[in-house]
Amino acid sequence: xxxxxxxxxxxxxxxxxxxxxxxxxxxxxxxxxxxxxxxxxxxxxxxxxxxxxxxxxxxxxxxxxxxxxxxxxxxxxxxxxxxxxxxxxxxxxxxxxxxxxxxxxxxxxxxxxxxxxxxxxxxxxxxxxxxxxxxxxxxxxxxxxxxxxxxxxxxxxxxxxxxxxxxxxxxxxxxxxxxxxxxxxxxxxxxxxxxxxxxxxxxxxxxxxxxxxxxxxxxxxxxxxxxxxxxxxxxxxxxxxxxxxxxxxxxxxxxxxxxxxxxxxxxxxxxxxxxxxxxxxxxxxxxxxxxxxxxxxxxxxxxxxxxxxxxxxxx
Amino acid sequence: xxxxxxxxxxxxxxxxxxxxxxxxxxxxxxxxxxxxxxxxxxxxxxxxxxx
Numbered sequence: 001x002x003x004x005x006x007x008x009x010x011x012x013x014x015x016x017x018x019x020x021x022x023x024x025x026x027x028x029x030x031x032x033x034x035x036x037x038x039x040x041x042x043x044x045x046x047x048x049x050x051x052x053x054x055x056x057x058x059x060x061x062x063x064x065x066x067x068x069x070x071x072x073x074x075x076x077x078x079x080x081x082x083x084x085x086x087x088x089x090x091x092x093x094x095x096x097x098x099x100x101x102x103x104x105x106x107x108x109x110x111x112x113x114x115x116x117x118x119x120x121x122x123x124x125x126x127x128x129x130x131x132x133x134x135x136x137x138x139x140x141x142x143x144x145x146x147x148x149x150x151x152x153x154x155x156x157x158x159x160x161x162x163x164x165x166x167x168x169x170x171x172x173x174x175x176x177x178x179x180x181x182x183x184x185x186x187x188x189x190x191x192x193x194x195x196x197x198x199x200x201x202x203x204x205x206x207x208x209x210x211x212x213x214x215x216x217x218x219x220x221x222x223x224x225x226x227x228x229x230x231x232x233x234x235x236x237x238x239x240x241x242x243x244x245x246x247x248x249x250x251x252x253x254x255x256x257x258x259x260x261x262x263x264x265x266x267x268x269x270x271x272x273x274x275x276x277x278x279x280x281x282x283x284x285x286x287x288x289x290x291x292x293x294x295x296x297x298x299x300x301x302x303x304x305x306x307x308x309x310x311x312x313x314x315x
Numbered sequence: 316x317x318x319x320x321x322x323x324x325x326x327x328x329x330x331x332x333x334x335x336x337x338x339x340x341x342x343x344x345x346x347x348x349x350x351x352x353x354x355x356x357x358x359x360x361x362x363x364x365x366x
Contacts, residue, residue, distance in 0.1 A: 042320070050354075052320040057359055058341070062352035094340070094359060101339035102357050216339060 007069070017148060020067060028065040030132050034084055039135035041082045056082050057095070058102050060140075067141060071115050074142030078102065078121075079135065086136050087240065088123065089230035089314075096223040103247065104211035104219065106140055111210075111252030116142035118150055118251050126242025128274050128281060138245070146251050153248065154255060154264055165266035168192075169203045178304040180232070181311055185218040186225035190304040197276040197298040198236065198307060200229055202269040209250035209265040226269060232311030233271075237278035244272040322349045 006024045011017075029038055038050045051059050059079045066075035080091060080099060088096070103121050110119045123138035124131050156164035172178060172189045180200060181188040188202045202225050208214050214222070226245075233241035250265025276282045276297055287293050319325075326345040336343045337360065346354040 048322070052323050052354075053356075056356060058357040060353075060355040060357070061348070062354075064352070098339070098341050098357065098359050101341050105338040105341075105343070219339070 007067070007072070018145075022065070022067040025065045025067065028132060031127070032133070034134075037084055037133065037135050039077070039079050039133055039137055040084050050077070051079065051082075058099060060102065060106060063139070068144060070113075073116055073144040074110055074113070074140070076106065076110075076140040076142075078106070078138045078140060080138070081136055084135050087125070087230070087234075088136060088138075088245075089227055089234055091136075091227070093223065093227065096227050097220045100211065100214075100219040100223050103140075104214070107211050107249060107252075110140065110142040111212075113142065115144050117146050117253035118143040119249065120147070121247035121249075123243075123245040125245070126240065128242035129244050129272075131242075146253065146255065150248065150251060150265070154251075157264065163207055163266050165203055165268050166207055169205070177301045180304060180307050181225060181228050183221045183224055185221040188225050188229050190300045190307065192300060194300040194303070195294040195296060196272050196274065196282060197296065198233070198271075198273045198303050199300075200271045200307070202226060202229060202271070204267050208267045210267055211249065214267070222269075228311060228315065229271065231314035232307055233273065233314075235314035236307060236310035237275065239278065242274055246270045246272070319346070323347065323354060324349075326353075 006022065008021045010019050010021070012019055032038065034040070036047060040049050040051075041054050041056060042049045042052045043054050050061055050064070056079075058081070060076050062069075063075040063077050068075050078099075080086070080088060081095065091099070107119045107121070110116050120141045120143060121138060122141075153164060160167045168191070169187060171192070173187065175192075178190040178192065179187065180190065185205055186202060187205060188200055190199060191201050202222070204214070204218065204222070206218075208218065211219070230241070230243075233243065247267075247269050248265070249267050255264055274281045282297070287295050323346045326347050340360050341357045342360055344356040344358070346356065348354055
């Protein structure tokens with residue numbers, strides 16, 4: 001990082017990890033009033049927004065305050081709808097299904113770039129997880145390197161002697177106590193060793209490394225499962241439920257791993273909700289930050305039972 | 316998209332290939348903002364979803 005560079009990277013030797021700097025993001029728009037929402041349509045006589053049309057369906061644009069940008073990656077914003085008060089959970093099913101195709105198209109296009117090794121689609125929902133714009137949207141980072149978490153998932157493949165998500169899915173289905181929802185193509189469950197009270201993982205039943213490998217029906221059922229879960233989340237405490245939604249897929253660069261998994265990576269979506277009760281947050285504090293050990297206040301099986309009831313109410 | 320405001324223009328005007336394409340149930344229109352950032356509009360097709 002230098003004064004002339006807004007984006008840079010340093011290596012933190014003690015943890016053996018890199019830290020990326022995007023200094024200009026300090027100036028990014030922060031919780032504007034709805035009249036000044038940059039993701040709303042540009043209406044006649046109204047302020048100019050990021051989207052210069054009075055109505056739209058789904059829009060992707062380059063982030064004005066990128067953490068990564070060409071020729072060293074990408075940062076995009078994905079706006080789900082022109083309805084400021086909607087959410088992923090309340091989208092019409094056809095719109096949610098279309099969003100899966102948008103994600104797929106961005107994965108393929110960004111993944112084809114030589115400067116992008118990993119395409120990461122995610123959504124931060126709620127001020128509790130640091131949202132700066134309330135309008136329903138997600139983001140896509142095209143990392144110019146393979147980030148640590150996907151790297152750990154590849155290490156899990158090696159440790160388990162095959163595709164780790166395939167193995168874990170089989171275990172969850174055999175146990176059954178933490179399964180929240182199933183359809184023909186997708187299974188949703190609270191993982192055996194969940195870190196967050198209401199953490200949930202959404203897995204493709206078949207080994208699909210990425211959205212690119214999914215059939216149209218599978219994309220439709222993925223949208224169905226994601227909406228079923230997020231509606232259940234909102235029903236759990238009868239309030240908009242904050243979360244981080246993380247779409248994990250195969251890296252878009254060649255990787256070297258110690259085991260043949262018939263293509264590395266298995267499309268799944270992980271949710272990290274910070275609420276442990278209706279009004280109490282789980283904080284990453286001393287043990288989590290200083291020792292790297294997550295201390296959970298809840299049992300995954302008990303959380304799963306509550307979430308199943310909430311999903312039934314939310315449908 | 317047919318009536319563009321002054322601060323966006325079709326991708327072809329930025330020296331890139333013009334693309335009007337489809338992807339599953341959506342049509343894709345690629346634009347560029349006057350600051351050079353890409354803007355991609357996705358619209359649901361009216362002729363049904365892929366099976």
